[in-house]
Amino acid sequence: MRAQSSPKATVPLAWLELPRLPLKSRQVRICVAAVGVNPVDWKMRAFEFLGIAQRVLGPSGPLVVGIDVAGTITEVGSAVTEFAVGDRVVGGTDFSKCERGSYAEEAIVTVDNCAKLPDEVPFDVAGALPVAGATAWMALYEHGRLRERESPRVLILGAAGGVGHLAVQLASRVGAFAVGVCSTRNVAFVESLGGKAVDYSRGDVSEAAKALGPFDVVLDCVGSDHYSRSFCRGLLAEDGVHVLVVPRGPDLPFLAFPGNTRTVLGRASRERLEGLLAAVVCGELKVHIAERIPLGEAERAHDLSRGGKVVGKLVLVN
Ligand SMILES: NC(=O)c1ccc[n+]([C@@H]2O[C@H](COP(=O)([O-])OP(=O)(O)OC[C@H]3O[C@@H](n4cnc5c(N)ncnc54)[C@H](OP(=O)(O)O)[C@@H]3O)[C@@H](O)[C@H]2O)c1
Structure with missing residues (x-):
């Protein structure tokens, strides 16, 4: 499914018959069964930073949206030894490698961004993992070094969303005390994931957050327009890390000299996907x-995704 060219800021989606691309030696062709919806999918349709990057770096021809994909391999490239036709897999497309998106009947993925699915993991569950799961994984385990810390504390801003609800669980499973900031309607949900919920609908979260910190990792899945950098950094323990998944324009100069603030670009490598699975x-x-x-x-x-109120993940099914 491609986004049609239009002078409007966000272009509409339309079905289009596109010629099949040949596989490169380290790619596989996947018959698409399920695709996780990520905000990047609709952001890419706009002529803003991501949309422009896609058009400059991505494949020529119409923009095909979508990164997450789960399905069955129908063809393997000449140098692929890890996968075979018929394998159930999950992966992520990469426009910077000139790959089309995954909102399609079939998608092409580089094998390094692909993992085999264990029999017990259904396509819809797997399809929701690549972007959101890899982002949470990288933020907590790689930038935040959570697995190397003793009795760590984590604050997750946006705990009920796609990235946040996975992050609460990835933190809890390594023994961290996870605090998740959400609205009233999601308090029970966040607590069911193993987190301690802080309800932002009740007012300023800083008092409640301060009482539960300081934190080894503050993971901001909402943005510095809601939770300022100084607020987040003020909650850090010594050697703590503030991880920003939604850098806004005003954050960019600051990120050139990151200090204890990092930004993450979620990438579904095989190692991360296998860890998540x-x-x-x-x-x-x-x-x-x-x-x-x-x-x-x-x-x-x-x-629905643009509305900013999705709890967990939306999944498209073929
Ligand atoms: N850098 C990367 O690689 C990367 C990867 C993935 C996502 N992202 C970006 O990260 C952001 C989050 O992605 P996502 O997939 O998690 O989005 P999402 O699933 O659409 O997030 C929706 C959730 O945000 C929560 N929320 C909204 N306003 C909030 C606030 N003020 N405080 C706390 N929670 C709030 C909502 O819960 P309540 O109803 O409880 O408020 C809702 O459940 C998006 O901007 C996305 O583009 C970046």
């Missing part, structure tokens, strides 16, 4: 699927 199999990570939506109704899914 192992956590799913042993019951430590549960993907909350808010709704399964037919791929043909992707525009409705984007409207």
Whole structure:
């Protein structure tokens, strides 16, 4: 499914028959079964930073949106030894490698961004993992070095969303005390994931957060327009890390001299996907699927995601 060119800021989605691209030696072709919806999918349709980057770095021709993909391999490139036709897999497309997006009947993915699915993991659960799961994984385990800390404390801003609800669980499974900031309606949800909820609808969260800190990692999945950098950094323990997943324009000069603030670009490497799948199999990570939506109704899914109130993940199914 491609975004049609239009002078409007956000271009509409339309089905289009595109010629099949040949595989490169380290790519696989996947018959798409499920695709997780990420805010980047609709952000890319606008002529803003991501949309422009896609058009400059991405494949020529129409923009095909979508990164997450789960499905069955139908063809492997000449140098692929890790996968075979018929394998159930999950992965992420990468426009910077000139790959088209995954809102399609079939998608092409580089093998390094792809992992085999254990039998017990269904396509819809797997399809929700690549961007959101890899982002939470990188933020907590790589930038935040959570697995190397003793009795760590983590604050997650935006704990009920796609990235946040996985982050609460990834923190809890390594013994961290996870505090999740959410609205009243999501307090029970965040607590069901193993987190201690802080309800921002009741007013300023700083008092409640301060009482539960200081934190080894403050993971901001909302943005510095809601939670300022100084607020987040003020809650850090010594040697703590503030990880920003939504850098805004005013954050960019600051990020050139990061100090204890890092930004993360979630990338679904095989190692991260295998780690996430192992956590799913042993019951430590549960993907909350808010709704399964037919791929043909992707525009409705984007409207829901743009609304900023999705709990867990939306998944498109073919
Ligand atoms: N850098 C990267 O690689 C990367 C990767 C993934 C995502 N992102 C970005 O990160 C952001 C989050 O992504 P996502 O997939 O998690 O989004 P999402 O699923 O759409 O997040 C929705 C959630 O945000 C919560 N929320 C909204 N306002 C809030 C506030 N003021 N305080 C606390 N929670 C609030 C809502 O919960 P309540 O109803 O409880 O408020 C809702 O459940 C997006 O901007 C996305 O583009 C970046």
